[in-house]
Every structure is written in C-alpha cells, then in structure tokens.
Amino acid sequence: MDSLFSQVRASASKANEAERKKIIDGLRDLAFSIESPEDTMQRIMFQHLQIAGARIAIDLNLFNMLATSSPLTTRQLAQAKGANEALMASVGMIKETGQDTFAATNITQTLATPGWQAGVRHYFDNCGPVFQKLPEFLAKTKYQAITDNAKCVLQPAFNINVPAFIWLQQNPARFATFQQYMMQQREGMPTWLTVYPVSRETKEWDPDRPVFVDVGGGLGHQCAALKAKYPDLRGRVIVQDLPNAIEAALSTPGVQNMVHDFFSPQPVKGAKYYYMRNILHDYPDDKCLVILKYLIAAMSKESVLLIDDMVLPNSKVHWQAAQLDITLMASLASVERTKAQWLTLLDRAGLKVVNIYTYTVSLQDSIIAAVPKQVSISKALPDKGETKKLDYQSKVRP
Numbered sequence: 001m002d003s004l005f006s007q008v009r010a011s012a013s014k015a016n017e018a019e020r021k022k023i024i025d026g027l028r029d030l031a032f033s034i035e036s037p038e039d040t041m042q043r044i045m046f047q048h049l050q051i052a053g054a055r056i057a058i059d060l061n062l063f064n065m066l067a068t069s070s071p072l073t074t075r076q077l078a079q080a081k082g083a084n085e086a087l088m089a090s091v092g093m094i095k096e097t098g099q100d101t102f103a104a105t106n107i108t109q110t111l112a113t114p115g116w117q118a119g120v121r122h123y124f125d126n127c128g129p130v131f132q133k134l135p136e137f138l139a140k141t142k143y144q145a146i147t148d149n150a151k152c153v154l155q156p157a158f159n160i161n162v163p164a165f166i167w168l169q170q171n172p173a174r175f176a177t178f179q180q181y182m183m184q185q186r187e188g189m190p191t192w193l194t195v196y197p198v199s200r201e202t203k204e205w206d207p208d209r210p211v212f213v214d215v216g217g218g219l220g221h222q223c224a225a226l227k228a229k230y231p232d233l234r235g236r237v238i239v240q241d242l243p244n245a246i247e248a249a250l251s252t253p254g255v256q257n258m259v260h261d262f263f264s265p266q267p268v269k270g271a272k273y274y275y276m277r278n279i280l281h282d283y284p285d286d287k288c289l290v291i292l293k294y295l296i297a298a299m300s301k302e303s304v305l306l307i308d309d310m311v312l313p314n315s316k317v318h319w320q321a322a323q324l325d326i327t328l329m330a331s332l333a334s335v336e337r338t339k340a341q342w343l344t345l346l347d348r349a350g351l352k353v354v355n356i357y358t359y360t361v362s363l364q365d366s367i368i369a370a371v372p373k374q375v376s377i378s379k380a381l382p383d384k385g386e387t388k389k390l391d392y393q394s395k396v397r398p
Ligand SMILES: C[S@@+](CC[C@H](N)C(=O)[O-])C[C@H]1O[C@@H](n2cnc3c(N)ncnc32)[C@H](O)[C@@H]1O
Pocket: 165, 182, 183, 215, 216, 217, 218, 219, 240, 241, 242, 245, 260, 261, 262, 263, 276, 277, 278, 279, 282, 396, 397
C-alpha cells in the first residue's frame, strides 16, 4: 500500500494542473467508492463543522502559529484557547505528530495565507447562512429556478431586500473580505494570460490610447498581472470598480484606478480590450444585457470584449464548477453558463463570438473574445476626460 501511495505522490509531483486534478478526482472517486454507509454519513454530516473549525482556528491565529513554527504542543498553542486541535488534525488541516503535538502541512500553509483565510470567512460568513436557508427557500418556491437577484436566498438569509453587491457595499468589512478572496481565488491556477495573444494583437497599438479596461476588476490584480507579463504593453491600462474596491485597490505603476458603475455608460471609449472576469456570471441574463449594452456603445471597430468566465460542458460538469454554480444561483440568481447559453446571451446583446480560449480543466475557465455585430463608434474618441476620476453615482443599480 505504501509503495502505491509513493507512486501516486511521485506522479502528482511531476503533473501539470490538468493531470494533478485528474489524479485528485480519481482518488476522490476511488475513496467514495469504498466508503461504507457510516463513512459516507460521517463525511457529509460533519461538513459544516469543518469550515466552522477553520473559521475558529483563523480567529485564533492557529494556522499562522503552526505555519511559522512547527511542531507546537497544545501547551504552546494555549494562546489559541478554545480551538479543538484534534478536530483540525482529524480533517487534515494540521497534522498530529505526537501526543498533544501538532505540525503544519501544505493545507495549514494554505489556511495561513490571508487571501485563503478571506475565502474561509467569505464562505462561512456570507455564503454559510445562504446555504442554510436554501432548502427552506426552494421548498417554498416549489424548486423553481431563481431568477431575480433582489429575491434570491441571500435576502431572507440576511433579512435584507437589496441585491448582493449593494448589500456588500453597505457592509465594508464583508466587502473587503470578499475582495481579498477574489484576488486570491485563482492563485496558482493557469490564467487567461497563458492563452490569449495579447502581444500579437497590440504590437501596433497607439500608446496614448486605452488598451485594457478591466471592468469590475476588483483590487486591480488582473491589471497588475498583465503589466507584469507585458511591461512594454502599448496603451493605457485601467481598472474600474465600485468606490470601496477602488479605494483599496493596488497601486500598480502604469495602471489607472477608476471608479465606475458598470450599469452606467462606459466612460473609456475605443479601448482595445474591455475585459471582465467573473462579472457576467454574477448576473442573470437581463442584467448582463444592460452591462453589455454600455460596453458595446463604447467599443470601436478595433475593440474586443474579453469575457473571462467558465464555459461549462453540457454534461459531466466538474464538481468544483457545479458547487460554484449553485452558490451563484442562491446568492445572486445567476449561473455558470454553458457554451450554448453564452452564445445565446451574446447574440441577444448584439455580439459575435470570435474565439473561445479555455485555460483550466476543472472549472473550464475561458476567455470568450467577442466583437459587436455593429460598431457605433468607428474610431477611438479623443482621450479628454477619460483619465480624471469620475464622480461616483451614489445609487448603484443592481
Ligand atoms: C466576482 S467579483 C470579480 C472581481 C474581479 N473581476 C476578479 O475576477 O477577481 C465582482 C466584482 O464586480 C464589482 N462590482 C459589482 N457591482 C458593480 C458595479 N455596479 N459596477 C462596477 N463594479 C461592480 C465588485 O465590486 C467585484 O469587484
């Protein structure tokens, strides 16, 4: 058995992202297939407790203590009073190396990282109450699809009546946690920059014109990654988001941080790329059409819309994509879309898909490159007024 484990470990250490995921999924399926009913129920029934344990351990700085100095005894961890180290060890978050003695693992290191800790807080604090409410909500609605983002599970879960992003803005601590997690969530995975031919398409671009606008770009991490990969990229790079996000955004040399509500006219005209990562997946089709309308109106004949989102297959959707899909439905009344759903939506918006570049295997993260069927501005407009910080319209439409 030990040699079998060593063999798997050796294969995994040499594997690329796709192969490594295949190994994990194969082992997972194997483990499920040999579970007894009692094993299955232990795994399923205690899922809430795992994230609660992680949340408590983060509050108590337990993972960071172990990640920086391992092993530590329970006595040494005494500052982390109240945390049940045995639980954390039993679900592999830390490793028991002797009696009352614990050490860090690769998982501890992950859980000691601020961005991943924000992920635990986001899923426990913001998504947890929504998951709890989901069975009751679906029973009440007779298991119908959730299509109104002001009337999904989030609202009764938090006793609110506004859509998620308005609520998040009203709760700066939750919003900051969410943004911090957004910056981290695809860390270590291939990105769109591994597949999209940016340098080929921009080598003749006028350096005074906007080249890349990250619409709803959060803290500006994609702009930073773009600049790091293409330091000599010709043209201006801009990240746009809501005021709280832009206030906390990275200060990347050569990147302009701009407050902009994407439910209002796009102020940067004629950019080469309008890029949106994980934006349209946050909204049902009717809201996406509004966002797209404002972008199309700003696009010139040289502009390309880059939609960075999952493009799901019609069957055998990866479990990680499926769980995100349900989370979006419950919190935002939105969906991860299949290729057919994307084509229908973009066609309705007046866009033609030029190419789809898929760059992750599990989530099927992809760049959908699309251009307007009809261009309303024929060339880039003069730049005046684009670089100043826009006044933020106080009411953000969902
Ligand atoms: C799922 S996050 C994606 C963030 C970033 N694009 C990324 O991939 O990490 C959605 C982003 O949209 C922003 N957002 C939500 N509503 C917005 C609006 N009306 N105008 C501009 N940005 C908005 C949020 O603040 C958040 O940064």
